[in-house]
Amino acid sequence: MFELPLVIDEPGALLAGIEVRGAENSPEMLYQLSKILRERRLSIRALISGNLSDDKVDVYVCVRLPSEDFDKNGVVEELRRSIRAESIIWVDYEIEGFAVSTFFPLKVFGRRAVIFSAPVLGSMIKGYRKRLGVSAANVIMYYAGYSGGLDRGREAVGERGELSPRELFLRFLYSGKAFGQYDAELKKMDEKTGETVVVVRNSWESEYIGGGYDEPQCHYLRGFFQGFIESLFNREMESREIQCICKGDTHCEFHITPKTL
Secondary structure, three states: OOOOOOEEEOOOOOEEEEEEEEEEOOHHHHHHHHHHHHHOOOEEEEEEEEOOOOOEEEEEEEEEOOOOOOOHHHHHHHHHHHOOOOEEEEEOOOEOOEEEOOOOOOEEOOEEOOOOOHHHHHHHHHHHHHHHOHHHHHHHHHHHHHHHHHHHHHHHHHHOOOOOHHHHHHHHHHHHHHOOOOEEEEEEEOOOOOOEEEEEEOOHHHHHHOOOOOOOOOHHHHHHHHHHHHHHHOOOEEEEEEEOHHHOOOOEEEEEEEOOO
8 A cells, every 4th residue: 555645743753844846857856855865864754746847846855854953954055056946945844743745736637636535535425324314325426426427527538539438438447546546447348339347446435335235335436437438428328336345246346338218
């Protein structure tokens, strides 16, 4: 499992951040940065790069200082002499031992991104079920997924219309894995009718709904996949979850087919 180091919580630790903006995008830049930090005996707790382009990159580093009287200004001056960048500054955190990335807002594919932990999403589902009833909660989750998938599919077609429906859908599935949503495999896609079969393992939805059910429970993902497929083929579709981890199956399996009259 990969831990995304946007937040570091080490009570009592002397943490500080270094923000490098508009640096030369080259292996030499990263080498010089790590070399100087190593020579100064700074322990790296997080290193994140963003806003990549062919020639520029932003870098955020969280380090653990060896002492309270550590010469931070000396490090910055040395970095400025060794690295070509628009700005290099120290970041002091408001809470001791609690470091937060300076990259805000987050962006993915050029759009603002927001991260919710899986337990928060799981609690949301359980809250809907408790207060609205299981049937109403399932409908809400399905349409939430469906609307999101539909809009993302339209964006994908508009951005990369030269790609085939299969290529666009594979990018959609792989992005979902990168975002920690699920591990999905495309088992079938008929590029004439849009009929699609997707196998999913380790999804946040099945994990936090849990087991012991007699019927499939992953209504958000079912709608998510259906909405995206509808956008790709510009036709109404239907979706069913044939197998579901929540009812004891080894994986979740979704079938998306053209809607029949």
